[in-house]
Amino acid sequence: MPPSRACWNCRKMRKKCDLYRPICGRCTRRGTACHYKHDNKPEWMDGGVKEERMAAQMRGEREETLRRRRESAVHVSSDDVPVAEDSTGEASVPPQSPARDLATPTSDLQETSPGTSNYGMELRSKTSKLFPQSGEPFGRSDTILIMFYLEHLLPFLFPFYRPSILEGGRAWIFEMMISSPVVRQATLCQSSYFFSLVRGTADLGGARDELLAQITDAIAILRQALDFMKASGFRDHLHSAVRAMASIMQIQRFELAVLSFRNWQVHLSAAVAVFRKLLECVVESREPRSRFNAIMNSLGPPSSLSPPQNDQIPSAEKAAFGFSSPLVILDDIIASIALQEQPQLYEYHDSLLGDTEGTGEPPINLEAVIGVKNWVILQIGEIAALEAWHQQCKRARNLDAMELVHRATLIKKSIVAPFKELEKELVVVQKERSLLDNFIPAPSQGSLVSLVWAHAALISLSVVQVGWQPTDSKVHYHVTQVINLLNRRRSRALLRTMVWPLCVAGCLAVPELEVHFRALVETLQPPSIFGTAHKALEIMENVWSNREADVVATRNLATCFRIQGDVVLLV
Template structure:
């Protein structure tokens, strides 16, 4: 009997057979050769031979292509050919993970048999050397998965509260079940934070568990990237979305433990995948990219419906649709923050207007506020300022900076920012009344962690808006912490973060504006910033905030340096070497 790999029933070719570069023997009817005897054994031998003959195709360079971008698995490794894992990890770990990539394209492929699919034959529920078609979880995995869903995910993304009548967070569990990459990325995070929650003091014990999950996550990611190689992305849209979501999960985990060495590689890979997916809709006009996003959403596995009454159906997004919308928001957010560090134009800048702007009555395709708590317009303004900063830096390097042109461009941004800011400041901040219906009770008790009320989103957006004003001031006027305008916005950010926004743990969602204000703080304000960080315990859970404080301490220590007049945000954020994503 042929040992076959679990089939995902993608058409016209399943992901398994596509990865092996062999013919897919899908048929709803039982093939003639599947007789349980000699003919079936003969076909099995032929398939084994085909797998071996195509091995050279699987071992070659596997590169994802998209317009203007080129990303490969190799891009996740350093010059020595080893993955750059967290610096706290033993050096031999990088070699082990690198070997997983080699194994995934060599020995493992030759052992794996293609899927032999027959419509309803349960006896062909496929198996391979390491995994069964029906995924089962051990008790430890079950505990870690539920810990992630009920505790860790609400902590990491406190503003993401999808309606329970639209499926809530159920898509995350479905993605874990369907995607080995997503499952390993999730277990990696959950193992680490679960150990911290239990107060484990032995660093070696904690890291031993984390290392295993990290090895698995990187290894499975390497295998998953092979699946979409050598074929059109449209043939593997759901798989590409799962990979993109998994990359974002791995990115968030490494950032959470203050490991930024892989930030650029992860960001590059996710950006290339996103562009490849979005461009597959066929639209070439940037103004129509919003409709392209909706087209991709409709091409993903469709939402399912259930009857609410005899004449109406309620629609729930599929796991892939929810994952694509959520991951796209995170990616655009990360891209904007990265642009302020590099400094350069955001890689997705041409997509911003159609994806984040209110281009019609239905609202933008992507709502950043629902994921990161900040309204779209504030992050769009920061994006525009980063484009202005990149232009300024390019002109300075070329010796052709026109200050009048700089002021002209900045004035347009300032006008838009002030209009939006005035509207935001005039919006009343109120706590919504508690609901009394049964459905309100369900939606109110959504996890055990304290949830930010709707009013907190307005306060969070104000923090980002004040930071945007500081950013624009620096780009136009240079580094002047003693300016009255700068002092005002720094003081407002301190007041919002320390007195108005609650709970204090929400600070971890506003690390970038926190760091912008901190770098410009006066000596008398340093203690306030240190106090906000010290109040968040345990330190290992708030790694990005402590990284921000580390950057701020460096700026404070060089406050009187001779080059202070030439300082800008990019030089502050770039002082750590690697791309430091304060997200």
């Protein structure tokens, strides 16, 4: 390798540099800031006293590392995997480039400069145990947790997600865990928490805080990868960007599951930014649908099964993009209701979710991942945009009441028209029997779920159009329909996928209907597994206990979803 391409540190130490960006493997293992030739030469590289001091510090750090390894060798457990060392005493496991393990929850893609070697040393010391190098064998405990995630937790979190076995099923998730330590860690955090709950061995507070700390530690090293991708261009890092989006959504879902609502806006903004950057990579077309399909086609090549089948299986990244995109769009829409803002991805909705070309097959299929038909979520996005426009006009004191009615009427017609067809498709399924049954996926119930969401959409539309009117006959009808539908299918795994419509209907319930919503949530036990549902009940109870006329006059769904200083995202 030409020395001119090596980083400054490796050149100074006369060591081979692997050229990983933004931090090479040797600097990653040593925990030092990494500078390449195109970067500014480090301040210490002055050819004099500072350079000699830095060389002495590097030698001292290497000796200290070797000493700690010798001292800790006697404490190796059965789950530890020995790592070979090179002549310098450094692990010879190939490093994983941060750009290939992208998953940082950050609200934007602004550049960040570590600044000093202390930054890198501190960062590495925090994350070295959390992120084993790619290619390192799993310990037995990790293997158990990974299988628990694939067999039980994933079906519980996403009961409608059943990719065809002919397309590889859920194998893409396992593949990404193997190749990406960050994806693996995001998955293991969730799995270890829920596994402890099932066994009844969890110290809930301690386990929650420890896992959230692990996620926090991961953010720093992952943000560097996003900064690197921003600087070098997303077009050359499509696979890394898709891993970013998948991992960000994993982190967000885990934090919401343990009722941490402080960071979801940051995570969502990051996922939305990555999604936008991906679509912007395609310069050959301006139409979002064509751009989306072009990205999907670029996330290959597909793998082939062994002969004689020769069947083509989509790449892990292609499957991940198809899985993560619906989650990003859903979260963006539900968040916009709580924030009274137009969805960040609103401009893409018609093209990616609607049948704008008359093919009947939009590129993103929400029902396959979250169980709700595209047209329902599409109209909730329209309601969010209408509410954002409504609030903007009220602030500017130029509201056009006729325009509000006109837009609301169009949305209502788009929701009501498909109702009868959905009602014909309802299916009745047996009820679960034990705690572990919570982790068993429910059979297809897309029609029922879509109906529940549609009724909640009409309730929220009414709030935008005429204000907070729980006693209105039409609102009362939709609230009772939500209760009837949820009682018709009291699957705990299914109910937790409908927390947002449950909460919307409950907030508009008249006093005599409150007991039904309490009963529905009380079936979701224990609260540690169904945290968002119990948070929804907390929101409802807060609304029910404040029915004073002056409060109701200014109430809307956004005020309901703000509780104890947090804006709650119920997904």
